[in-house]
Amino acid sequence: MILEIENLELYYGDAQALDRVSFAVEEGELIAIVGANGAGKSSLIHTIAGIVTPRSGRIRFRGTDITGQPTHITCNLGIGQVAEGRQIFPSLTVMENLEMGALLPRARGKMRESIAQVFELFPRLAERKSQIAGTMSGGEQQMLAIGRCLMGRPELIMFDEPSLGLAPALVQELFKTIRALNRRGLTIILVEQNVAVSLKLASHAYVLENGRIVMSGSGPELLNDDRIRNAYLGI
Amino acid sequence: MIGRLVEGTPRRGLVLLAVLLMAFLAAPLVANDYMLTVLILILYFSYTGQAWNIMMGFAGQLSLGHALYVGLGGYAAAALYFHFGIGPWLSLPLAVAVAAAAGAILGFLAFRFGVAGVYFAILTIAFAEFARVGFDHFTWVGGSAGLFLPVANYTRNDLWTLRGNPTMFYYVILAMTVAAFVLCHLLLRSRAGYCWQAIREDEEAARALGINTFRYKMYAVVLSAGMTAFAGVFFAFYYNNLFPEQVFSISRSIELILGPIIGGVGTLVGPIIGAFLITGLAESLREVMHALGVDVPGLKQVFYGLCLLAVVMFLPDGIWPPLSRALGLDRDSSRGQGT
Known part of the structure; x- marks a missing residue:
């Protein structure tokens, strides 16, 4: 359980x-x-x-x-969560958003590995990694929100x-x-x-x-x- | 260490910084005393702007009462010198600790009980006003009649007791500004810096990611307050007098945040550019008016207002973000492929 x-x-x-x-x-x-x-x-x-x-x-x-x-x-x-309304950090880049998902002690050491996994799951995020998150489409922002959650290794x-x-x-x-x-x-x-x-x-x-x-x-x-x-x- | 410092900064940005630093280092060779005092003022506001920026620009907590920390730091160091002859460098840790403690109390009250946004800003004003009224009646440090430090003759420089000519003060504040710049640069790329930016962007989302928002907001307030107190110590020994009505007044707090707002909140270079523009232009304006024989009281405040209005209307991010793009120093082009 x-x-x-x-x-x-x-x-x-x-x-x-x-x-x-x-x-x-x-x-x-x-x-x-x-x-x-x-x-x-x-x-x-x-x-x-x-x-x-x-x-x-x-x-x-x-x-x-x-x-x-x-x-x-x-x-x-x-326990990770993908909050309602996505709640990405709009004025930071995709990469920075992802890095901020990995600030937890349990996730810090595995940052590189986690990023590789997220990019494998969402190749679009890899293409957009230097883009300011707030300028992406709704669907891409949702991918980012999920990716950022995964960075915390839930x-x-x-x-x-x-x-x-x-x-x-x-x-x-x-x-x-x-x-x-x-x-x-x-x-x-x-x-x-x-x-x-x-x-x-x-x-x-x-x-x-x-x-x-x-x-x-x-x-x-x-x-x-x-x-x-x-x-x-x-x- | 050096490698980590310059990492991610484009080469021409480094060259520009080096040239700027050289110019600052060489300035006393060509500047007269008047120009030097203006430069000291500029660097003073660069430093305090940098310290304020940690709270507002990095962590998104608007303080409109930073005069509180300048005043506490200044009074702590000045009182120890006045009463016990303890030099500023020895009293500096205490001055910083007093201001940091005040910041911690304010932060604890606000963040523990969910005081945020405009209400937080009002609380910071209230603390500064409280100190202003309190120090008016604090006779041990002179009360409303002010605290005066014995003025030394300017024949020799004594760095140890901060008694000397403007050139010495100039190099002290220059060192402080450079140190603050480097510290903020390192902080932005540290774990705390990341947590602050997450909180600034979206506090609820930061909490959902498992960031201890209370703790990191406390760090920001305490650090910002402590750094500002150092400026207060400098202020006390540079001007040799402290009046509660002046030191803690809200206009001091506002003056201090104009630089970073005009230069660009949350940027490293913004507070310096902002201080340069606002102080430089205000002083030039005064000179021009003086030469023309026009004496209008409050002209400086009107000028500040106009500057702020222009920036808010035409450059809502401040001067530095568009300027850095124009110079090709913005982070998109500085990031490159590697990151």
Whole structure:
């Protein structure tokens, strides 16, 4: 078990964002968390990463309790995230962006190796390495965001709405990349509004509503569930 | 060491730097005392601009109260000299420590409790104002009547107690400016420099990458404050008098950041070019006005305002980024294939 989450509760002031959320992720799995806007998907990722602190509950990564640990601890244990809206460093070059992904103690010594791997995965980034990141297209920026995350040598990657604002052709490309990363042995948590595609990809999926997990199952199971089809797929 | 220093800098950039350094070293041979005092002022603002730039240009934390650190450093060293006869070089570590501690308190309060952006800038002003009012009533260092250092006769230079003629002060501030330039150059390529730039670009993304943003912002404030305090020590021994109303006033803080803003925030050369332009032009303007027999109070401030307006409107990145591109010294062409 790479990640175990137990009864997680998160509040922003008085507003409850997560309500007794529990689930577990197996090593090498690709799980999807789907739900509408404001269901608590991003909050869940932020809580696991340590950007926000839960009021109660437990998060364990490979058996170690990481509840409330800041990101510089969690990242260094091997939890990476590709944040919503890409969040690349716009006025720095592609190369500098990548180098900044490798500032963690766990990744520092392997910088050259990591860069070679990222360039192999995204040859486009190698071509653009001296370009100022903010001047690249949305798709290229998304590649850079993923590449920068990989520079930290994560074992678990959490993607927060990676398809947001990408052209449909690029979305296909993106999901292929995510699947390829998963096949290389990375455990992946995928948070998406693009329910159909993420359920096809996922070995296991959870549906969040109002901060609560209301449904879970394997990807195909949920895809064929009438409630999901009605609420999220509009069929 | 030298190899690491020059790595990634284009050859003509190095030549230009060497020529500039030679010119600065030789300046006292040709400059008269007046020109020398102007050059001292320029270098003083280059140095303080460089120190401020660590916080704003590298780490993205806007300080509008850097006069606080100049004042604390100056007062600490001057008080020790005045009361106990302790020379500036001995009191320098203490002066730096006092200012760094003030920076650490400010930084801790701000970063621990999420004070950011404009509110952070206001907090820095508040600290400087607090010090100004406090020192007005701090009678051990003269209160509002000011602290005066015994003025030595300028017949001989004493580097040890910083008593001497402008030439000596000129070389001291030149050495400080060169050291600050080299330090900032090394910092930018260090791990801390990378963390700062990540925070400046997008703090949330930096945190998502596992950068301890609190710690690195603290480093920036403490280092910037400590470096600025050194300028304060110089200031105290160069001018021989300190008044809270002047030293800690907000206009001092603003004066100090004009250079880097006009030259180019976050660049290494920007603070120097900015200081050169703003101080050089302001002094020339004063000379011209003097020669014409025009005496308008506040002309310098109006001039500063106009300079700032022109830069913000026409060169929002400052003078250095477009200038370096024109000279072929910008980082794209300096990077080459190897990196």
